[in-house]
Amino acid sequence: SQQGEEDPQALSIQEGENATMNCSYKTSINNLQWYRQNSGRGLVHLILIRSNEREKHSGRLRVTLDTSKKSSSLLITASRAADTASYFCAPVGGGYNKLIFGAGTRLAVHP
């Protein structure tokens, strides 16, 4: 198992703007997952992208994966105040038995 590194550490935008956060990892993966954590709550799974996929959509979320660069990005379009949360990526490789989380990106969306 390996840890992803999210970037930026913090992001502050206005409602309606798009938010982009990035994840880098070190070794080959089978899939990469994104999770959201609202303040004081548990993590919620957002999306899983497999290593043979380049892009995936779910509602206002768009995730891309570039295995050659060992990176992924999460785009939230038309952000809302309710999107304010921390976002974590979790790369999953061979020999998996657990998810390892980094420090996350703290997103603040201002009305």
Added chain:
Amino acid sequence: NAGVMQNPRHLVRRRGQEARLRCSPMKGHSHVYWYRQLPEEGLKFMVYLQKENIIDESGMPKERFSAEFPKEGPSILRIQQVVRGDSAAYFCASSPTGEAGELFFGEGSRLTVL
């Protein structure tokens, strides 16, 4: 289908006491993971259990911490002789298999050590 249930949600202990945190996984899930989160930090993996077995405890402190997931009943994370540094949020997650799929998280148990 109820989600992952953790209790207590909040627990206050004095130094030297014991803390027991419980986690009931989602129905049909036999894999449980425990994580610890300090304020403003990410989640740190502690232990991965399958029914009656500890699969990976590489994140568990060597002393005072133990975990179990019995055949019947919830998974228990036990912290003996708590110290102030144990104050944190402890999250449990479950999955139906040990493969690389989605984890389902509980809302956490917040331990405060006075």
